[in-house]
Amino acid sequence: MRFFIDTADVEEIRDAHAMGMVDGVTTNPTLIARSGRPFEEVITEICGIVDGPVSAEAVSLDAAGMIAEGRELSGLHPNIVVKIPMTTDGLKAVGVLSSEGIATNVTLVFTSMQALMAAKAGATYVSPFVGRMDDLSADGMEVVEQIVSIYNNYGFQTEVIVASIRNPLHVLESALIGADIATIPFTVIRNLASHPLTDKGIEAFLADWDKRRK
Numbered sequence: 001m002r003f004f005i006d007t008a009d010v011e012e013i014r015d016a017h018a019m020g021m022v023d024g025v026t027t028n029p030t031l032i033a034r035s036g037r038p039f040e041e042v043i044t045e046i047c048g049i050v051d052g053p054v055s056a057e058a059v060s061l062d063a064a065g066m067i068a069e070g071r072e073l074s075g076l077h078p079n080i081v082v083k084i085p086m087t088t089d090g091l092k093a094v095g096v097l098s099s100e101g102i103a104t105n106v107t108l109v110f111t112s113m114q115a116l117m118a119a120k121a122g123a124t125y126v127s128p129f130v131g132r133m134d135d136l137s138a139d140g141m142e143v144v145e146q147i148v149s150i151y152n153n154y155g156f157q158t159e160v161i162v163a164s165i166r167n168p169l170h171v172l173e174s175a176l177i178g179a180d181i182a183t184i185p186f187t188v189i190r191n192l193a194s195h196p197l198t199d200k201g202i203e204a205f206l207a208d209w210d211k212r213r214k
């Protein structure tokens with residue numbers, strides 16, 4: 001299972017990368033705006049840190065605009081994946097970009113049927129937003145399970161990136177379902193690594209070690 005980090009904060013990316021937990025990066029316009037840095041500058045810096053797919057989102061609403069943005073973004077670095085919103089225009093853009101060999105990540109996916117359409121359009125990745133589904137009392141992980149089954153039924157090559165992850169259970173369930181990738185916020189990566197009994201154990205070992213030296 002691959003771990004992507006869902007952030008545009010390069011310090012978080014460097015930290016998680018040093019742990020060996022970053023196989024790729026996803027960003028979105030909100031995360032880029034939060035970084036307070038120019039889009040192309042931050043995306044290029046991220047590509048210099050991580051040797052893996054880096055998703056950068058197109059902000060046009062029409063297919064022609066998304067295609068133009070996608071071509072431009074993919075020219076920034078070979079690892080760029082163009083994130084395209086799941087709309088009818090988005091599907092058209094994915095078809096054109098994928099025919100040109102440009103990797104795409106269809107984002108803002110909330111149903112398995114949207115994911116099926118993204119795969120049929122030729123998307124490299126699809127991103128179901130599990131946290132936002134859970135926020136509306138829908139079961140986000142159930143949708144991921146459906147997508148993985150449907151893709152397996154028909155042998156689609158599109159990979160599933162579980163996105164909008166809010167807690168370690170989302171990652172656990174993604175792994176149990178066999179989703180290809182989870183894109184995880186930095187705080188959740190840290191939470192996955194920690195356990196109070198680990199901290200308590202270290203504390204006890206060090207206390208005993210100190211007593212031995214006295």
Ligand code: G3P
Pocket residue numbers: 006026028127129131132163164165183
């Ligand atoms: O990768 C998509 C993700 O950034 C959305 O997360 O927490 O804003 O729903 P969230």
